[in-house]
Structures are given as C-alpha cells and as structure tokens.
Amino acid sequence: MKDFFKLPRVKVFGSFLVGALVVVTVFLAGSWYGLPHLTWQDKAGQAVAGTPGPDAIPDIVANAGPAVVRIDTTTVQSSQSDPFLNDPFFRQFFGNQSRTPAQTQESHALGSGFIISADGYILTNEHVISGADSIEVTVSTRDKPYPAKKVGSDQELDLAVLKIEPDGDLPTIPLGDSDSIRVGNWAIAIGNPYGLDHTVTVGVISAKERPISVEDRQYRNLLQTDASINPGNSGGPLLNLNGEVIGINTAINAQAQGIGFAIPSNTVKEVYNDLVSKGGVTHPWLGVYLQSVTKEIAQNYGLGDQTGAVVASTVSGGPASKAGLQRGDVITRYNGVNIASPNDLIDQVTATPVGSQVEIRFIRGGQTQNAVVTIEAKSSN
Helix, strand or coil, rough: CCHHHEEECCCCHHHHHHHHHHHHHHHHHHHCCCCCCCCEEECCCEEEEEEEECCCHHHHHHHHHHEEEEEEEEEEEEEEHHHHCCHHHHHHHCCCCCCCEEEEEEEEEEEEEEEECEEEEEECHHHHHHCCCEEECCCCCCCCCCCEEEEEEECCCEEEEEEEECCCCCCCCCEECHHHCCCCCEEEEEEEEEHHHCEEEEEEEEEEEEEEEEECCEEEEEEEEEECCHHHHHHHEEEEECCCCCEEEECCCCCCCCCCCEEEEHHHHHHHEEEEHCCCEEECCEEEEECCCCCCHHHHHHCCCCCEEEEEECCCHHHHHHHHCCCEEEEEEEEECCCHHHHHHHHHHHCCCCCEEEEEEEEEEEEEEEEECCEEECCCC
C-alpha cells in the first residue's frame, strides 16, 4: 500500500512544482518586459508603478525625434602645392613666394543637435561647429536643409547655439532637471552616429559628476551613460523617461564599450541666455596651471601630510602673476576655504564673481605666505 500511494503523491507534487515555476517565470518575464498592468506594493500598502510600458520609449522617441537635427559643417583650407616651400634653404633665399597658385581643400564633418525653441534656436557641442566656414542643419520634418549661423559658443563648456530661419514653427524638446536624475535611471540617446540619421540607443545613467579630458578640453561634472554614443552623436540629446533633455551627448571612451558622457542640462540652463545674448560665456580666471600634491612633491617641498594645489606655472599678465604667485607655490587656502586638490581650487574660482579680491594662502620654500588676487574675466567664445 505504501508503494501504491507513493507514486501519485510524487506526481502531484511534481505537477504543483512545475505549475509554480510557470507562474513565477511568467511573473518575472512580465516584470522584465515592463507590462503596464504589473504593480507591486510598498511597505505602507500603496501601489507602486512598475517599469515603463512596452510603448513608453517608442512614444518618447516619436515625440522628441522630430526636434533632433543633423548638423553638417564645411571647412575650407588653403594649401600650397609647391614642394620647394618645404625647403628652409629655399625660403631663406627666395622667401615664401610660390610659383603655383594656392589650392583650396574642403573638409566635411557631421554632428547632431536639437531644437530648443520653435523659432529655430538649436543647441549642440562647440566642437561640432568649431572652425566651420558653413553650417547646414537638416530637420526631419522639412524637405531641404537650412543654412545656420552660430549665435554663441563656449569652448570651455563645449556648448554652442545655432540659429536657422524656418518656414513656420519647429518641433522642440524641453530641458529637464539633470540634478534630479539618479544613477540607474533610464537614459535615451538620439543622434546621427556615422551619418545614420535618428539612431536611438537606450541605457542607464552610470555615474554623475565625472571629470574627463579630451585633447585640450577639460570636462567636469559630466553624466556617464552606457547608452551607445558614437561619432556623429555629439550634440544630440540624452533624454529621461519624461521626454526631457537631461544631457547633451558629448564624448565616448574609445578604449571601452558602454562608456559615454553628456553635459548636464542644468549646466546649459546656467549659460544659455549668455550664449544667445552675448555670444559667449565669461569665466572667472586665476591664470594658473595646476597639479596635485604627489608624494614626491610633498617630500621635495617638505609638506608632510599637507594637501593643496601646486602652481605648475602662471600665465604672464594673469591675476595670479600680478599678485606675485610663482611656479612651485602650493595653494592651501582660498578666501577662507581649505584647498585639498586642484579641483577644489577650480570650484572656488568658478564660483567667484569677476572683479572680486580674494586672499590666497600658499606655501613657498617651507614658509606660509598670503597674497591678495583680483579675479579677472576669461572669455572663451
């Protein structure tokens, strides 16, 4: 009798287990694909919305996509084809006179941007249009490209505003609050990578406030995302799930996959009016090149555990130079605020109104000294 009942009981348990697994699997699959009817409850018993429904991102793209533009630039350079001009002895005796006429050569580049106002103002990266002799903007809802003019730009922030003259109102995308975005939030990038118009990629915000260097540009406080960003994406929008721009896609890490960067939208908000009305942004300027206090520097200068920002050099005629600061000085305090690194000093200078007088404490030859510096303006347009 024991054996008779044993077999059915095993079968019933097995069927129950398979059924339970199917239910769990379906629930997890539904959660993964973000079915809109799925909700769960928090500790207080309140319903909490699930991940976006299956049409959320397509709807965002459909709304924002028409405001994303393609930017084509042309740069004309002249060159001499006379090989003798490369010979320094020839130039010494005959000067730079050429026996052949100068030739012109055109180079073309591609980037992205997005329309910020219905009357044709467009945001993009400064490096997308830098040095361009002509700029064309293609709007997907119009038949022909528009010639564009640069209204304002800032090399340091890598931002630029263009203007086109449209035949009627254009679609726009609003700027969101990049400070409120959280690491792990969804992010949607739209642009023209490698000339493939209106390519959409999706990822998350991987990190915030990232500093990176690209050639001669020092970016600070960038958003990092794993949404694919490639050449041609530069200047395009990075969107949140409200369809708002939280960043301007700017750079990629060529040595890695899934590491892209965007300028936060709140940075844009701070300078947009200056870019449009003044053509550029005025930056407070100390006129120094800085480096960190390394172990070797600390030993050589007898700093012990002292931190600060080392003056690698000063700009001749700049505010620091006028105040007597020199190469090798270690700045430890700025206007009453302790300085532990070059970034600390940069943050303090950036927040100082132009024309302000500030007291700087520094160490020179093992002795602590003070200097009063008048912060000047450095224009980067």
